[in-house]
Amino acid sequence: MPTVTSVAASVAASSAVSNEVPASLELAPYVILLPLVGAAVLLLAGRRSDRWGHWLGLATAIGSFVVGLVLLVGLLGLDAGERVYDMALYDWLPGGTLDVGVGLRIDPLSVTFVLLVTFVGSLIHLYSVAYMEHDDDRRRFFAYLNLFVAAMLVLVLANSYLLLFVGWEGVGLASYLLIGFWYRERKNAVAAKKAFVMNRVGDIGLIVAMMLMLATFGSLDFAVVHEQAPAASLGIVTAIGLMLLLAACGKSAQFPLQAWLGDAMAGPTPVSALIHAATMVTAGVYLVVRSAPIFDVSPDARLVVAIIGAVTLVFGAIIGCAKDDIKKALAASTMSQIGYMILAAGLGPIGYAFAIFHLVTHGFFKAGLFLGAGSVMHGMGDQVDMRRFGGLSRYMKVTFVTFGLGWLAILGIPPFSGFWSKDKIIEAAFVPVEGSEWQAWVFGFTALIGAGITAFYMSRLFFMTFGGKRRWNDGSGDVDGTGPQQGPVQHPHESPLLMTLPMVVLAFGSVFLGGLLAWGDSFVTWLEPVTGHAEHAEPVLPVWSLITLTLLLVVGGVILAWRQYAVADVPVTAPPASALTRAARVDLYQDAVNETVFMRPGQYLTRTLVYSDKEVVDGTWMGGAALLGTVGRVWRKAQNGFVRSYAATILGGLIVIVAVVLALAS
C-alpha cells in the first residue's frame, strides 16, 4: 500500500502566503462591512425601521454576496499558486513585544465559505421576509441575521486565530439571540442558554489553544503559527490540535458536546436552516481544515479528530431514526453529516478537500430540507410532529418536489450532489492512513453503515411527511384510514412565492452542484493552495465495490423505511419500542449524562464558590488588612469622615515612604 502524502509537501504547499493583495481582491473588507452596517442600522434605528428593515437586511446580504463573487473572479484570474493572500487591515495592538494585527485571509477556502454563507444567507433572508411576516419583531430578526452573517464572515476571513475567535464568539452570540428569538417562551430561552453554555465549553478549548500558540510561537497569525508548527515540539502541537478539536466539537455539535443542537431547533426555522445546518455548525470543520498544518504535524490529534467524527456520525444517525419532531430529526441528521466532515478532516490531507466539498453540498441540500420543513410547518399551523403529517405531497407540490430532491441528495443517490461528496469521504475513509490498515477498516465501515442508516431515517422522515395516509384533522369529520380526527383542523397549503423561490434555488443546488464541482476534480484542485496536494491512494477495497456496497445499503434503507412508514400505517402516538429506540428518542441519554456528570457537580461547585466567595473574598480583605497590620487598620479607621484623621493618614503615608526611601538609599 502506498502512503498517502508526505507531510512536508502539504505544509509547503499551504504556506505560500503573499501580503501584497492584488487590486482585484481589495474589496474584501466590504464583504463583512455590509451586513455589519445592516445589523447596526437595524438595531440602532429600532422600531423606526420596522417597515423597511427586512429589505435592508436582504440588500446587505445580497450586496455581500456580490462582493464575494468579485473576490471569486479575482482569485480565478490568478495562477493557482498565487491564490493565498493576507490582507492587513490595521494594527490592533501595535509595537511592543506582542504585535497584534487585524487582517483578512483571502484564499480559495475562505472565498468558498464567503460564497456559501452569503449565497445561502441571501436566500434565507429572502425566505424569512415571508416566513416572519406576521411577527412583530421581524426587524429585530433581520438585525440578528445580519449580525450573524457579518460574524460568520469575520470567522472565515480572519487571518489570525484571534480575529477568528472574535467571529467565533460573534456567531455564538447571534446563535444565542436567534435560538431564543421567541424568548418569552421559557423553553426557547432555556434552549438558547443551553446552546450558549455548551459552546462556552468549546470556546475554552480555543482560548487554551491560543494561549499555547502565544507561548510557543509568540503569535496568533495563521501565517506564523502554521509556518512554525512543524518545528515545535510534538507534544505542544498535539495539545494545540486537541484543544482546537474541543472548540470544533462545541461549535459543530460533535460528541461529546452535541446535546445543544436538538434544542437549538427552538429558534425560527430559517435560523435552523442557516445557522444550525448550513453555516455556523460547520465552523468546527473549517477550524480543523484551516489548521491543517497543525494537524499534519500530529497524527495523534488527527486520529482523535477522526474518531470523534466517526462516533458522532453514528450517534446522530441513531438519534435521527427515532425522532418524531421533523426539525429535531433534521438536526440529528446535521450532526451526523458534520460527523462525516470531521471524519474526513481527521483523515488528513486526503480528506480536507472532501470535508469542505461535503460541507458545501450539505450546506445546500440541508438548508433546502430545513426550508422545506419550515414550509410544511407554515402550511400546518406550526405543527412539527411527523406523526401528525402524512400525505402532504398532494397539498404542497413545490415543497414536496424540492424536499424530495434534497432527500435524494442527502441519500447519496447518483447523480445528486450528496453522492459526489459523501462517496468521496467513504472512499477516503477506506484508505489506510500511513499504512495503518485497521483504521481504514474501522472508519470505512463506520462511514458505510452510517450511509445506510442515513438512508433509513431520511426516508422515514420523507415518507412520514409526504407519503402514506393523512394523519391530521381536515375538519371534514370523515374518518378514513387510521388517522383519527383529533387535534386542530389543518388546511395544508403551499407557501408564498418568496418562500418557495429559495427552496427551488437550493433544490437546483441539491441536484447539480455536486456533479458540477466534482467535474474534473475542479473543486479539489481549487482548494489545493490551502489543503495541499494529496497523492492518489488506493482504498483497501476496490472503488467500484465501495460504490456498489454504499448504494445497496442506501437502497436497503429506503425500502425498509418505505415499507414501515409509507405502506404500513403510522400510529399517531409513538408506539412502545426497543431499548435502543427509547434511548434514541431521548437523544441517547445525552442530557441525563450531562446533568449527572457535569451539571449537578457544577451546581455544587458554584454553590461552594458562592459560599467561599463570602468567606474568602471578604476574608481576603480582612486577612489582608490584618497582614498589613497597623497600616491596614489605619485605612479602615481612616475613612471615618473626619478631616483630622484623613490628614493624619496623609502625613503617616508620607513619613513611611520617606523612611523607606531613605533606608534604601543609605
Next chain:
Amino acid sequence: MTTDFIEPTIDWAHLAPIIAVLGAGVLGVLVEAFVPARSRRVVQLVVTALGIAAALTAVVVLWPGVQESGGVRIVGGTVLVDPFALAVQAILLVLGIFSLLLFADRSSGDDAFAPAAAAVPGSAYEDLARAQGVRQTEAFPLLLFSLGGMMIFASTSNLLMMFVALEVLSLPLYVLSALARRRRLLSQEAGFKYFLLGAFASAIFLFGVALMYGATASVDLAEIRMSIARGDETAVGGLLMVGLIMVIVGILFKVGAAPFHVWVPDVYQGAPTPVSAFMAACTKAAAFGALVRIVVVVAPTLGIQSAALAQGFEVALWIVAILSMLVGTLVAIPQTDMKRMLGYSAIAHTGFILVGVVGLFLSADIRGFSGLGVRSTLFYLLAYGVATLGAFAAITLVRETTAAPVLTTTAGAGAEGGTAELGGEERKEDVRESTPILGEATHMAQWAGLGRRSPWLAAAYSLFLLSLAGIPLTGGFIAKYTSFQAGIASGATWLAVIGVLTSVVAVFFYVRIIVLFYFTTPDEESTDHAPVKVLGMGGPAGVTVVVCAAAVIFLGVFPSPVLDLVAQAAKFVP
C-alpha cells in the same frame, strides 16, 4: 540674580491654548458682572465653549511645529510647550468639553448647581432664590480657571510655577465641590474637606519645593537636574530626596493615590456629579502630566549619580501603586453608592496608571526613560477619562422622584462613619423640594432592573463598567494592557502581576452592577428608597453618554491611531 527687572519676552503663539482658556475665564467673570441675569447662562455657555474650542484648535495648529522642533521654553523658561505638554493639554481639553456638557446639562429641568450657594441650606433666603430662578452661573468661569491651571500644571518644569498652577486648578474645584443643588450639606462638607486636605497637600508640596531649593539652589527641574548631574554634594543627598518625595506626594494627593486618597470617596460622593466627573477625568490627567514630567526629567540623572536614590524613588512609586490598586479595589467591593464606588474605582485606576509611570524607569539603560511608559500613561488617561465621564454622566440621568423616607445616600457615606448625623436636615430639605424630579438616585438598589426600564442607558453604563474593568474591545483593556506592558518592559513584572490580580477582583464589583441591571427585578414594594425616574437622553448629559460610549468602543477596537499619536508625545524639553 540681578536686581533689575528684565522684561520677559513672551511667545504669545505658543501660549495660545492656555491664554484662550484663562482669557475665556476672565471674560466669564466680566459676563457675571455686566450681562443681565436672564441671558447670563447662555452667554457663559458660549464663552466657555468657544474658549475650549479655540484652545483645542490652537493645540492642533501648534502640534506639527512643536513635534518638529521638540518643544520650546517660553515666558522666561517657566512654561514649556513640548509634544508631551500639548498632548496632555489636548486630553484635558477633550475631557473638558464633556465636562462642560455635564455642567450645562438641564435634563432634569435644572442644572446641578445651587441657586444661591452662599445661602444657608434650608433657609428662607434659599427658598426665595430658588423661587426667583436665580442661578449660580459662576460655575462656568470656575471650570475654565481650573482647566487653565491644569494645562499649566503639566506644562512647566518650574516648581514654583507648578505650585501656582496647582492652586489655580484646585481653588475653583474646592468651590465647585460645595455648589451642589441637592444634598447641599453633604456637598458643602465635601468642599470643605477637600479644601482643608488640599491646603495640607499644597503645604507638603511647597515644603518639598523649599527642600529641593535648599539642596540645589534652584526651583527649576532642568537646573536641578544639572545640579544632580554635576554631583553637587547636597544635590545627591537625603535633602533632595525628601524634597522630591514631598513634591511627588503633593501631586499624588491630587491624583488620589493611596494612602493620599482619603478625600476621594467623600468628595466624589458629595460634590455635584458634573464636578466629580471633571475631577476624576481632568485633575487626574493634569497631575499625572506633572508627575511624568518630574520622573522623566529627574530620575535618569539621579540614576547616573546615585543608583540607590533612583531606586528609592522607584520604590516609593511602587508602594503607592500597590497600595492604590489594593485599597481602590478591595474597598470598592462593599460600596453601595454609585458615586462612591466610582471614587474607589478612581483610586484603583490611579494605581494602574502608576504601573505605567513606573514603566518610565528603564532598567537596562538608566540614562533614558521608556517611551512605552509615556504612551501608556497618556492613553490610559484618555481611556479612563471618557469611561468615567460617561459613567458620571449616566448617574446624572437617574433621578429620584420623591424624597426617600430614609435618606440612604447619606447613610452610604455614613457607612464608614462621619456624615450620618447630617441625615435629618437633608431629609427636610428634600421634602420641601417642589419639582417632581429630585436628586440623583445614587444607591445601587435603585438601579436594579435598569436594563428593562432604560435599555440604552443600562447598555452604555455597562459598557463604561466593562471598560473600567478592562474587558477587551473597550478602551480600558488597551489602556491596562499598555500600562502593564510598559511596567513589564522596565522590569516591574510583579507590579504588573498585582495589577492583573486586582483587576480580576475589580471585575467582581463592576459586573455585579451589570447583574443588577439585567438580572435583578426591582423591589417595587420596598420603601427603603425613593422611586426612580430615568431622564431622557436628549440633553447634553445624554449626548455625553453616547459620545463617551462611542469613544470607549473606538479606543478598544481601533486604538492604534491614538496610540501612535500619544507615542509621538514622548518628547520633552530638556
